[in-house]
Amino acid sequence: MTYKIPQSVLVVIYTKELDVLLIERADRPGFWQSVTGSRDSLSEPLEKTAVREVFEETGIRIVETVPNPEQHEVSFNCLEDWKTENVFEIFSVWRHRFAPGVTENTEHVFGLLVPEKFPVVLAPREHLNSIWLPYREAAEKCFSYTNKNAILQLPERFHPLL
Structure with missing residues (x-):
């Protein structure tokens, strides 16, 4: 079995009106989130993962x-590394996806x-539904x-590029 790398991205997708895209997880209906995902390899740059x-x-x-x-194309210049890392405990329901003993993930945040x-x-x-909502x-x-x-x-991070 190939285990997930405990390094992921969180990408908040939003408009200049600060409406945010959320997607509902298929494996946990009712769990809404922004785009998330793990690196495919340790050498994959985080921007490429995003x-x-x-x-x-x-x-x-x-x-x-x-x-x-x-x-539905967006310029690479619209992807911003917020230079924020969150380290959190992996929910037990998803821990089997990681190597034995891995309990924490480092998440890198992008907008x-x-x-x-x-x-x-x-x-x-992966997902059941999507919705755009005010932030x-x-x-x-x-x-x-x-x-x-x-x-x-x-509101603090918004830099109008479009």
């Missing part, structure tokens, strides 16, 4: 060329400013305190 996870979980493509919003509330293409094995409502809906805290920082 780009990959956003596409896999939402269908939003982060590109280094000129983006085409009609194709992704999108030009509009894109329709989302969910990974059906305060989105924060209240999150099951993860690190996700909630990141969303509540949006």
Whole structure:
């Protein structure tokens, strides 16, 4: 069995109006979150992990060329490393995904400013639903305190690039 690396990204996807995209976990209905995911390898840069996870979980493509919003593309310049790390205990229900003895994960937080509330293409094995909410409502809906805290920082972190 291949174990997950206990280093992940949390990507808060939001609009200039501070509406936030949340997705509902398939393995835990009622658990809403921003995009999250683990590194594929220790050598995978965190930015690449964020780009990959956003596409896999939402269908939003982060590109280094000129983006085409009609194709749900966003400029790589809209992805911001918030230079925040959260270390937390892995919920026991998910601990089997990690090597024996691994109990903590280090989460790296990013923000992704999108030009509009894109329709989302969910990974059906991972998520059931998506919703765009004003940031305060989105924060209240999150099951993860690190996700909630990141969303509540949006007004301070917002830098209009679009």
